[in-house]
Amino acid sequence: MPDTVPSQASGLFERMRSAILTLELAPGERLTERGLEAAFAGSRTPVRAALMRLENEGLVLREGHAGRGWVVAPIDVAEIRSLAELREAVESMAVRLAVERAVDADLDAVAELLTAGGPAADEDEGLRAGSDFHVELATLSGNPLLADAVRGAMTRLARTRWLEVRTAASRAQARDEHQAIVDALRARDADRAAALVAAHIRDTNERLVHFLTAERRRLRGHGLSIVDGAPARPTRAN
Amino acid sequence: MPDTVPSQASGLFERMRSAILTLELAPGERLTERGLEAAFAGSRTPVRAALMRLENEGLVLREGHAGRGWVVAPIDVAEIRSLAELREAVESMAVRLAVERAVDADLDAVAELLTAGGPAADEDEGLRAGSDFHVELATLSGNPLLADAVRGAMTRLARTRWLEVRTAASRAQARDEHQAIVDALRARDADRAAALVAAHIRDTNERLVHFLTAERRRLRGHGLSIVDGAPARPTRAN
DNA sequence: TACACCAATTTGGTATCCCAAATCGAACCG
DNA sequence: CGGTTCGATTTGGGATACCAAATTGGTGTA
Numbered sequence: 001m002p003d004t005v006p007s008q009a010s011g012l013f014e015r016m017r018s019a020i021l022t023l024e025l026a027p028g029e030r031l032t033e034r035g036l037e038a039a040f041a042g043s044r045t046p047v048r049a050a051l052m053r054l055e056n057e058g059l060v061l062r063e064g065h066a067g068r069g070w071v072v073a074p075i076d077v078a079e080i081r082s083l084a085e086l087r088e089a090v091e092s093m094a095v096r097l098a099v100e101r102a103v104d105a106d107l108d109a110v111a112e113l114l115t116a117g118g119p120a121a122d123e124d125e126g127l128r129a130g131s132d133f134h135v136e137l138a139t140l141s142g143n144p145l146l147a148d149a150v151r152g153a154m155t156r157l158a159r160t161r162w163l164e165v166r167t168a169a170s171r172a173q174a175r176d177e178h179q180a181i182v183d184a185l186r187a188r189d190a191d192r193a194a195a196l197v198a199a200h201i202r203d204t205n206e207r208l209v210h211f212l213t214a215e216r217r218r219l220r221g222h223g224l225s226i227v228d229g230a231p232a233r234p235t236r237a238n
Numbered sequence: 239m240p241d242t243v244p245s246q247a248s249g250l251f252e253r254m255r256s257a258i259l260t261l262e263l264a265p266g267e268r269l270t271e272r273g274l275e276a277a278f279a280g281s282r283t284p285v286r287a288a289l290m291r292l293e294n295e296g297l298v299l300r301e302g303h304a305g306r307g308w309v310v311a312p313i314d315v316a317e318i319r320s321l322a323e324l325r326e327a328v329e330s331m332a333v334r335l336a337v338e339r340a341v342d343a344d345l346d347a348v349a350e351l352l353t354a355g356g357p358a359a360d361e362d363e364g365l366r367a368g369s370d371f372h373v374e375l376a377t378l379s380g381n382p383l384l385a386d387a388v389r390g391a392m393t394r395l396a397r398t399r400w401l402e403v404r405t406a407a408s409r410a411q412a413r414d415e416h417q418a419i420v421d422a423l424r425a426r427d428a429d430r431a432a433a434l435v436a437a438h439i440r441d442t443n444e445r446l447v448h449f450l451t452a453e454r455r456r457l458r459g460h461g462l463s464i465v466d467g468a469p470a471r472p473t474r475a476n
Numbered sequence: 477t478a479c480a481c482c483a484a485t486t487t488g489g490t491a492t493c494c495c496a497a498a499t500c501g502a503a504c505c506g
Numbered sequence: 507c508g509g510t511t512c513g514a515t516t517t518g519g520g521a522t523a524c525c526a527a528a529t530t531g532g533t534g535t536a
Contacts (some may be wrong), residue, residue, distance in 0.1 A: 032517065041489070043491045045283075048518090049290065056294045068498065068517060082383045089331030089384070094325060146327070147318045149387065271488065286488090289534070306487060306528070411533050 009046035016040060016050050020059045020072055021158050028225020031060065031070040032143055058156050074225035075159060083153045090136060090149045091201060092194040093125055095181065098140035099190040108138045111182045114175060132160065132174070137197075140185075157208075163219060164211050200220035247284035254278060254288050258297050258310055259396050266463020267300065269308040273389050304343075312463035313397060315450055321391045322443035328387045329376060329439060330432040334417065336378035337428040348374045349458045352413055362448060369396065371416050378423075395446075402449050412442070 016036065019025045034137045036047045051070055054060040058079075098106075111131050138150040162172045178201045185194035212219075216226050254274065257263045274285045289308055292298040296317075301309045336344075351371050369392040376388040415438045422431035450457075454464045 034517075038507095042519095045490055045492090049286075049489095052290050053294075054288065064400075066496090066498070066518090067405060080381075082381045085379075085381050086328070086334065086383045086387065089327045090324070093327030099322065141323075143323050145317070145324045148266045149324065270486080272486085282488095283520050283522090287519090302528095304488090308488095442514070 008042065009049055010220075012040055012042045012046045013053055017054060017057075018045075020054065022156075022164050023224070025072050025158060026223050026225070027072055027159065028074040029072045029185050030063070031072060033070070057152065074211070074227045074228045075163075076227050077209060077216075078227075079144040079207065080157065080209060080212070083156055084201055087134075087150065087153050088198045088201050090153075091134060091197050093145040094138040094141035094143065094150065095185065095197050096190045097143060097146070098137065099185055099188050099193060100187065101142045102140040103186065103215045104186070104228050107182060107185055110140065111179075114178050114182065126141040130174055130178070131161075137181070145175070159213070160208060163215070164208055174200075177203075177208070248285055250280045250289055251276055251288040253312045254285075255292060255295075255297065257361075258292070259393075259461070261397060261400050263310050264461050264463070265310050265397065266312040266330045268301070269310060271308070295390065305312050312448070312465045313398065313401075314465050314467045315454075315469045316465075316467040317448060318395065318398070318443065318447060318450070320465060321394055322432065325372075325388065325391050326436050326439050328384050328391075330386065332376040332379035332381065332384045333423065333435050334379060334428045337423055337426050337431060339380045340378040340423065342424070344378050345420060348378065349417075350471055352416050352420065368416070369399075375419070390410055390433055398446055398450070401453070401462075402446055408445070412438075415441075 006151060016025075019040075025031070031051075033044050033047050033051065036042050036051075040047070051060055055062065059073050061071050061073050063069045110133065113129055113136060134154060135147060135151050138147040141147065152230070177196065181193055181196045181200065184196055219226050254263075257278075263269070269289075270288065271285050272284050274289075279284070290300055293300070293308075297303055297311050299309050299311050301307045350372065351374060371390060373385060373389050376385040379385065415434065419431055419434045419438065421436055450464060451466070452462050457464050
């Protein structure tokens with residue numbers, strides 16, 4: 001297996017992506033290809049490639065009438081709500097399939113994620129693990145498309161991790177809910193597992209949305225663009 | 239509204255995409271950037287951009303250990319099965335949300351798709367309409383992410399339309415099932431609508447998969463690469 | 477005959493260069 | 507002064523030239 005050469009452009013992509021996810025590049029910030037070319041080392045071609053990849057991860061957007069200019073995707077409360085609905089659909093299905101397809105060893109591996117680091121895990125670790133847990137869970141479905149969908153959703157949600165304050169209690173609750181999901185899987189109880197997953201996603205999301213709408217003003221003051229893009233009415237796009 | 243200039247590259251993308259979807263570029267066929275540069279008019283930069291976009295629509299893949307070379311995505315029976323599961327999850331959810339959010343006028347508009355062209359619609363039209371119906375249905379959820387997911391799935395499935403033989407009877411059945419879904423929506427019966435959607439997707443998919451596995455040998459003879467990528471076991475990717 | 481080795485070619489990756497459109501200013505006119 | 511026009515600058519889109527890696531063919535040797 002001739003390990004893939006980092007290829008330099010992948011590096012650029014990773015660094016830009018990382019800069020966005022850590023809010024080093026603020027949501028709503030305008031980007032120019034030439035500016036990025038300078039900020040990160042590397043010339044325009046790989047920068048453009050990276051931008052395109054970031055675009056379809058939903059982390060950057062084209063702006064302006066004539067497609068001129070790029071923007072770091074604002075944190076969009078409407079999008080976050082939509083993501084939760086998508087996750088509920090996809091992860092519920094994934095967990096149902098996992099009940100049928102995953103063997104106990106797989107479940108053990110995922111369960112291990114929950115205890116890894118123990119209660120000593122710091123906030124950052126805890127949240128990353130939370131994200132990973134959902135992706136690993138979806139992977140157990142044996143359906144790579146479901147796993148990818150969850151991975152994509154978690155990526156789009158990742159930036160909020162730096163905003164929302166998570167208490168030790170809320171972390172513990174998340175861990176308990178994750179544990180309950182694994183237990184349901186072990187019991188091969190698809191309905192219960194799916195219901196727990198849906199409830200967990202809904203609760204987590206509700207907390208997040210409440211937080212963002214409440215703190216929107218303050219966060220904006222810190223230079224972050226937080227918008228609420230859409231009505232809950234069918235959008236007749238295109 | 240300064241209408242967007244076709245921008246040439248979009249044109250290239252559309253033409254390449256169309257060539258793939260119509261099987262003019264055969265599944266499994268190897269592509270080189272320079273070859274495409276010649277085949278379609280336009281130089282490497284836009285060709286490259288188009289390839290990247292096609293890549294994340296899942297229509298082309300990078301091949302080879304060192305990322306060298308592109309391939310028109312083979313028709314992968316395992317992927318098709320996975321797509322059906324994804325669609326079942328997403329479209330069921332979408333239809334549930336549509337029951338809550340869509341107004342009657344929206345439903346009327348979608349219902350109109352079913353009768354448009356009437357029974358005289360030829361095979362091609364009928365199938366395109368079938369695909370559009372599912373996308374429009376998902377749009378009624380008011381959740382653009384769900385609609386996008388369905389659109390993406392239908393794109394990946396689009397190539398099979400040229401392979402599978404659809405009789406007048408099967409087209410009529412599909413239309414009836416679509417009609418039944420709309421009726422359930424009109425009745426604001428979320429459970430029934432979701433169940434009908436799930437059953438419809440499952441049935442349609444089962445027929446398709448049966449057809450492909452049965453005809454795989456013959457279709458391969460025509461130069462098409464049809465594979466069955468995956469086991470139904472959780473894939474421990476990465 | 478099989479195999480190892482080398483050179484030409486091909487390929488994707490990268491770095492620039494040029495271009496037309498759009499934006500932003502400043503000078504100019506009313 | 508306010509509004510407009512014209513031009514310099516900036517920006518993304520496209521075209522090419524160059525590079526290193528890798529494939530490919532052939533050739534000469536054991």
